[in-house]
Amino acid sequence: MLLSAMLSGVLLIQIPLFNQVGYESSAFISGFLGLCSWIETCFLLRNKIAYGPRGKDPVVSFLKCWMSNCVFILLPFGFLLLNLLRVPLCDIKQGLGFWALLPTTSIFFGVSLAWFGSSINVKNPFRAGIVLILLELIWVLWRLAWEPPIQAYEWWIGWFAGSIYDEAISIPTALIWSRVALLALSISMVAFAQFWLDRKRGLFSKWSLVLTITGFLVWGGVLKSNPNIHHDRESVRKQLGGERSSEHFKVYYKSGSLTKQQQDVFLKDAEFRYAQLEEFFKEDPVFWRGRKVEIFLYPDPETQNKLMGARHTMVARPWTHQMHIRWRGEGDSILTHELAHLFTAPFADHWLDLPIRYGVFLDLGLLEGIAAAAEWPISELDLHETAAALRRIDKAPDLNKVLSGAGFWAQPSGKAYRMTGSFMRWLIEQHGIDPLKKMYSGGDYQKVYGQSIGDLISAWEEFIDELELSDEQLVLARARYDRPSIFDKVCPRAMAELRRKREALEGERDWSAALRMLSLERKMAPKNINLRFTEVGLLIKLKEYEQASDFLMNISKDKLSEAQRAALLDYRGNIFWVLGDRESAEQRYDSLLSLGLSDSRRRAVSIKRFSAAEQVRHYLVDQVQGGAAWITLFDLEREDQSLAHYLMGVRLFYEGYYEQAKEYLATPQSIPELEEERFILRLKSSRLSGDWGSWKEAMESPPPLKQRVKALLEEEQKRASWTQAVQDFH
Incomplete structure (x- = not known):
């Protein structure tokens, strides 16, 4: 056991992610030392080196055995602490929480399992344990394969957290309750071991029986009262609440998250993608399988994480004929990607x-x-x-x-x-x-x-x-691909969790709290320039323009990538504009437009460059929300009707008001980037509102189009043809 603990510590410090006091290292040690403690205790009980449940004072004997095994946790833990001399210190508080929660309870269970096995067969205490371990392994693997969650709460490692692409991790409440349940089961097993041996001796131990039953009931009660520990298909369906069907799909969605119109748009989008993939693969998985594809549609990352254990990982399991996704609107290619996995099943x-x-x-x-x-x-x-x-x-x-x-x-x-x-x-x-x-x-x-x-x-x-x-x-x-993998990042788990919390605060527009959260991120990664840009953005939202300018001045002295230079120019332009120096702002926007930008960002910068209206600044720089945003746009309509109509049309389109959107999007734009987007969104809103006259009118005078917009136009034409063919068929 001593050698095993030392070797595990040496191994951990060699592997990224595992070389920190955190989730990965605690889960590994939990599983490894938990199983080692079971094996070690079984040997001791079989050879009568430890008295076990047959001893004079089995409770003291058990506690000594458990604590003596827990001591070995200190060896790999010590290696990780020494490793802090060469790797950064991340979220030590949460790391200690995982280490306190996982290895100690797994060792407790390992000793309990040995106690239980010894009471049944002292000559071979392994037999009962092996059976239970295999049963639990089969159960966990079956759930991971067939039920919605891609995470699992387990006896030995404690928690399999799911996809590595979901970097943000904190201690979930369900993990705490699952360990409480494991302790209750362990106590029940130890009490049963004592009761069983007393019964063989002709004795009746009332307290052992009571403790056996109580522990078992607590274990079952905790699992039953905490569905987040073991969500299945039916519980996820129940939590989502809504259900719709189409020719090839049965969709489960969160009640109240989609309007009737949005539900219709999603089903049409899914059916269009099905027709595309049917042509691409020359397969029909619904016909082949004999039943509809089931789509579990989650409204937001937190609901998805609660029900299936992932915030940013979409899943399609071909053998289940199911998909678990979020949808950002018509044309979201993630729907195509996950559906493609189901189309590969027939071959x-x-x-x-x-x-x-x-x-x-x-x-x-x-x-x-x-x-x-x-x-x-x-x-x-x-x-x-x-x-x-x-x-x-x-x-x-x-x-x-x-x-x-x-x-x-x-x-x-x-x-x-x-x-x-x-x-x-x-x-x-x-x-x-x-x-x-x-x-x-x-x-x-x-x-x-x-x-x-x-x-x-x-x-x-x-x-x-x-x-x-x-x-x-x-x-x-x-700009897009100059990013390391999770194994090469600084404190990836802790940083991602802090970022998740900060972005939630930004969503609530609590800029001061978000800035405080960001300070914790910067402490972990002081050389991360992107975090400094994030701080500049928050300072601008707090109207701390002088401090933001000083930050930008310091950042400009560093070696910046093209993406960072773009951020520098954008923020400087915004600050100059807010402070009334429009000429300097336009110079920064001109320089920014000469760089490689995504089309969406180029549109936003173009608007800021070619419109000096204060309403535009409020809308794009101050980012006013809700009713204030509409008041700003109505006010802008008096000064620049064309631009106001574009911004109103875009907003109405993405809010699902297609009938109104197409009217505003009929107004031509002088900025080429806006004219491209206006053209495509006018086509989409006309089709989605069923106004084919407006769709054909828009198609008669297309503006010059870039490559991406040409591809969007080609897809729009295919959607229109498919929609009309389906309508004619029905």
């Missing part, structure tokens, strides 16, 4: 409907790559252009490594998904979908394509490297 040669190699290993690169290829999100950079840009700015990972499971997880999700998506899309464009289906069902690249994976990647790289990219696209790629 997956495995009972889990996944690409499994050698019967065991998940081909994660193929799994996510084919879904990303089918998704093909509309952006300033498509997947091929993203891969090309990453190679030219030396940010591209080795695709050979990414296509392996470990290599995929080691990369930031944005890079991994887009690189594999581009490669899989290229394979489909060159060879069709059928060979990739064979690969998905367990095929070999050499046999299926007649080339090795290395040769195929080389050919793809030649194709990618020939693509033409603008300087703006390269700048945009640097």
Whole structure:
């Protein structure tokens, strides 16, 4: 036990995430030392080195055994404390909470399980424990596979927190109650061991029986009264409350979160995506499976985390025919991506409907790559252009490594998904979908394509490297993908949790509290320039313009990336405008517009550059909300009707008032970036309100369009054709 504890400590300090006093290290030690304590105690009881429940004072004997095993926690914990000499100190308070909550209770359970096994069979106390351990393992794996939650509360490690992409972690209340339940079960097992042995001796131990029953009832009562510990399909459906159906889908949504119109738009969006993927894959999973796809639609990250254990991870399990997603409105490509996973089920040669190699290993690169290829999100950079840009700015990972499971997880999700998506899309464009289906069902690249994976990647790289990219696209790629993976970040768990809390405060417009929360983030990562920009933004919201200007002056002395230079110019322009120096503000906005920006940001900067109206400043810089925002826009209408109509139309469209939106969006705009967006949103609002006359009128005079907007127009035309075909059919 001593050697095991020492080796575990040495191992922990070598692995990122595990080398801190936090969740990962406590979960590992909890599982490892918990099982070690069970094995050690079983040996001691079998060899009668420890008296166990057969001793004169079993309670004292048990406590000594538990505490002697708990002492070994100090060894790996000490290694982690020493490791603070070479790694930053993160949230030690929460880390200590995990360490106090997990290893001690797992060791308590391990000793209890040995006690229980010894009472049943003293010669082989392992037998009962092995049976229970296997049963619990099967139960946990079954729930992870078939029930909505991707997290699990477990006897040994305490808590499997789910996807690594959800970086923010704090101690959930459900974890505390699950450990209380485990302690109650442990006490019940120890009491039963004593009762059983007394019964064999012809004795009746009333208190042992009472404690056995009480502990068991407490264990069951805690689990029953805390559904967050063990949500299942039915409990999640009940919590969401709403239900709608269409030809291919059964949707469960949060009651009150969507209007009737929004529900209709979502169902049409899902059916349109189904038709697209049916054509792409030449498959019909609803017909193949014989039942509709179930979509669990969560209204916000916190509800999603409460019900299925993830804030930012969307999930589709092909073998369950279910999806768990959030939806940001029509055209949200995450719907396509997750639905694509279900379309791969018919040609997956495995009972889990996944690409499994050698019967065991998940081909994660193929799994996510084919879904990303089918998704093909509309952006300033498509997947091929993203891969090309990453190679030219030396940010591209080795695709050979990414296509392996470990290599995929080691990369930031944005890079991994887009690189594999581009490669899989290229394979489909060159060879069709059928060979990739064979690969998905367990095929070999050499046999299926007649080339090795290395040769195929080389050919793809030649194709990618020939693509033409603008300087703006390269700048945009640097801004989007110059991010480390979770394993390379400073205090990723603690930083993400603080950021989550700060963003919640910002949502409540409590800028002072958000600034205080940000100060904690900056203490953990004092060299993080992006956090300093965040502080500038909060200071501007608090109208501390002089302090914000001083911050920007200091930041400008550092070496900045293109994205950070853009933030610097934007904030300086806003401050100059607020302070009345419009000329200096326009100079900053002009410089900003010369950089590589996303289309949405370019539109916002263009408005600020070409409109000096105070109402625009209130709307875009001060970011007035609710009724105040509408008052500001109505006031702007008297000075600049054209711009006011654009801003009103956009706001009405995203609030779901399509009939009113199309009227305001009929007003032409002089700013090219606004004219593009106005054109597309006018088409969408006309279609969604059923006004085909207005849709055709808008189509008669399209403005000059950029690549991304051309792709949006192409999709809009397909949606219109599909909608009319469906209407004619019905």
